[in-house]
Amino acid sequence: MGLNQKTMKQKCPKCLRKVLSWGRKHFKIVRYKLRALLHPQKMQFYCPCCGIRFREFVAGDYKERPKRFNPERYEHTRQDVLCPVCRALPRHRILALWSEEHKQLLKSAKILYFAPEYSMMKWMKKNGVTCTTADLFSKAELKLDIQATGLPDDSYDVIICNHVMEHVDDFRKALREMHRILRPGGSFICSFPMDPKVELLDEDENVLTEEEMLKRFGQNDHKRVFGMKADQFLTEIGFEVERIDGKDYPDEILPVVGPADYDMNVLFWGKKVQGNSLQKIS
């Protein structure tokens, strides 16, 4: 924490700090919107989560936090992929554009959003899509263990769950649980770290400490990394799977691999099949 921030924390009451933070955030948004208005020809990038055009995206601080993120996994991928306003990554922008295409489905659906992400929540709010949020550790409406939610069968039309399965003890149990609480014909939208060098899954029960996980899986709380055929885990439990692939989306959202080399930016759309007959919802 810098000296100014430290002094401000000591001298300013909490409510004033909140007002100042709100002011700074909104000043930044106005500044970016104004720039886009004045120099539209220079704005080659677009963030559909916050709806703002940019001259460039920015880099995260992953390489500066080597105890949390393995810097080697960030060496050979593009780093300036983060939206400077809503912090959306390529995968969030891909999901936002997919959601634009399926807005009517989402607007009428009962949605459960595991580990809600700020940039997508922003898109939802802007587009009149509502959801119930869930998380075991972070702030959310429901405190749920994704491996055993305690929710009734067939409870939700749509479940969104990005980059959660690499953290849980038993991801197969969690996927089965998602399938159970989705209504027949419902949609499971999910993504996870996918390493192009891995075919299906890299997991090792002997990798237990934070240091070992950091070295092997790229982050100190990742228990595994998935491979390019990881959609197999969804089809095995009864989902019909469609890939939401970054390469099918426009360059202006910068749907490239990154920031880590296991961020392949492929999302999966798992449709719960009822019995043997397919219930398509699109």
Ligand SMILES: [Zn+2]
């Ligand atoms: Zn944004």
